[in-house]
Amino acid sequence: MPSLYLPHHEAFVRWDEVGQGQRVVVWLPGIGFPALGNFLGVVTDPALAPLRSILIDPLGAGRSTPVDGLSIPDHADAVAAVLDHLGVSRCCAVGYSMGGAIAAELTLRRPDLVDRLILAEGNLLTGGGPGTRYMAAVSAQEFADERLPDMLGDLHEGAIKGDVVDDFILASWGQVDPTALHGMARALVAIRPQLEAEVLGLSLPRSYIFGAQNLENVDERIAKNLPDPERLEDAGFTVHAQQGAGHELMLKDPAAFTALITPLLAP
8 A cells, every 4th residue: 555654753654545536535534543444435435436535544543653642733744745745736625533633634734735624523622522531531551551451342342242333443443553542532632722713714615524313412412522513504514414323424324424425525
């Protein structure tokens, strides 16, 4: 698979490509996930065949080199380095969960690269969701020795029972460097307080996709630290909901997510 060495991080960032179209879409995954696994059922759908999909594993996730201590802007700069290396001049940035925070920072830091932003339950608010707060609340050593094994054990039980989302997360986090995963959680908790306001102030086309279960339940949305849909719409976002889904979205039902996002990717 292709890779790019980033000397200042002493690390390789790696990615996959699907399709050979002129229109470029960059896909950025959830915390600790390989991008191809996160979006495989989406980017291989015939409806997206006209696109050139670039699926980037953030540093510390998937097959990119484990790196600790990175901020969300650092991750965005690594993505930008890949796009510059590939000669991409304009793209649509799609980010899921943590990938949404990276996509948002990429859009702000490199407006010359991104002409459309789609956030799928993307993190815009400082403080993190309950899962990342739980991961970041202890030291990296305690996370590696105690919390991550406990989490993987719970995921293992869910996977045995046939839960496809638990199985995917188990496969992803079971392969990732624990210190890097802990660092990603800390980066999410430490999202810049100004990020949401800056993204709301952008003028390019922007969309936000909620799981309907979170959009329809205010308490659930607030508990997961997701943005206010009315605030998004007032700022020019189009807001959408994937029926029957919570935060898992395309991990649970890639066909439903594809049907929802395809018109948002249209020229």
